[in-house]
Amino acid sequence: MFDHIECFYRPTTVRGALQLLRQVGKRGRIVAGATDIVTQADRSTRFLVDITHLGLNYVRRQGKGWAIGSTTTMAALEQSTVIRALAGGILAKAASTCGSIQNRNMATVGGNLANASPAADTAAVLLALDAQLVVASSRRKRKIALAEFYSGPHCTFLSGELLEEIIIPALPGGGRMGWSFQKLGRTETDISLVNVAAGVQADARGRIKWVRLALGAVGPTPLRARNAEELLVGNTLNEDVLARVGKVVMQEVNPISDGRASAEYRREMSGVLARRALRECAAQAGCKL
C-alpha cells in the first residue's frame, strides 16, 4: 500500500499528532506497528501518521487500576512484570500468542484494538477486564468502554481519533479469583479460530459472585457472553453447570465460515473453550468441580 503515500509523518508529541490528523483528514491514517496496515492495501490512504514516537509505550499503576499506553508492543506486554502479575497473567498470555516474535516486537496493543478484527487476541481479555479506552482528537478527549468501541468487523466508533491509552479498572477485591485465556489456532502463531478470556470470583461456599466470559473470532466483534455470565452468577461450578454454560455460549456466538474454519466448528469450539477456561478459573479460585 505504501506506493500511494505522499507523506509519512512522525510527530513526537500527542498534540502534534492530533493536529496532523486533523490536517490530513480522511486521506490520512494512523500507523503504529504496521503489522495490520501493510496487509490491507488501502489505496485511499495518502498520508500516514506514525504514532510510535509519542511516548505512549508504557504500563503503569493508576490508582487501584492500570494504564497501558496504546503503542505498547505485544512483546513489552508479555515481558512486563506488572502485566504478568495482573489477572493471572491473561493479558501477557494473549499478547504472547499474537504471531511470531518478529510480529510481536512491532504489533501494538492499540493497533490490535483499533484494527477491530473480531479475532484480536487482546480484545477478548480486555473485555473480560472491563477495559476503558482514552481516545482523543484535536478538539476533545473522551473515555469509551471497550464493550462499546466496536461497530462491526474492522469498524469502531473512533472518528479520526487517536486511541491514547487503555485503562484497566481495579479488579474485584476479596480473593478467590481465577483467570484463563484460551486460544485455538491452526498453528501456534496463527490468528485465533476461537479465543476465550474468563475471570471468576467465588464466595466462601464456592458459589460464583462475579464472572466475565469474553470470546473472539466467533461474531462480528469480540463479545461478552452475557447470558452465560448470568447463568453462572449464584451457581456453584460443577459439571452440570459447565455443560449448560457451554450450550448457552454456543447459542450466543455468531461465527462465520472462512478459509480457516467452518461456522459449525467455531461454534462447537466456543463451548469447549469456554468450559475449559471456566475449569481453569475454578481451580485457581479453589472451587471443587
Ligand SMILES: Cc1cc2nc3c(=O)[nH]c(=O)nc-3n(C[C@H](O)[C@H](O)[C@H](O)COP(=O)(O)OP(=O)(O)OC[C@H]3O[C@@H](n4cnc5c(N)ncnc54)[C@H](O)[C@@H]3O)c2cc1C
Ligand atoms: C504474521 C502476522 C500474525 C499475526 N497474528 C496475530 C495473532 O495471532 N493475534 C492477533 O490478535 N493479531 C495478529 N496479527 C495482527 C496484528 O499483528 C495485530 O492486530 C497488531 O496488534 C496490530 O497492531 P499494529 O501496531 O501493527 O497496528 P497497525 O497495523 O499500525 O494499525 C492497525 C490499524 O489500527 C489503526 N491504529 C493503530 N494504532 C492506533 C491508535 N493508537 N489509535 C487509533 N488507531 C490506531 C491503524 O490506523 C490501522 O487502521 C498478526 C499479524 C501478522 C502480520
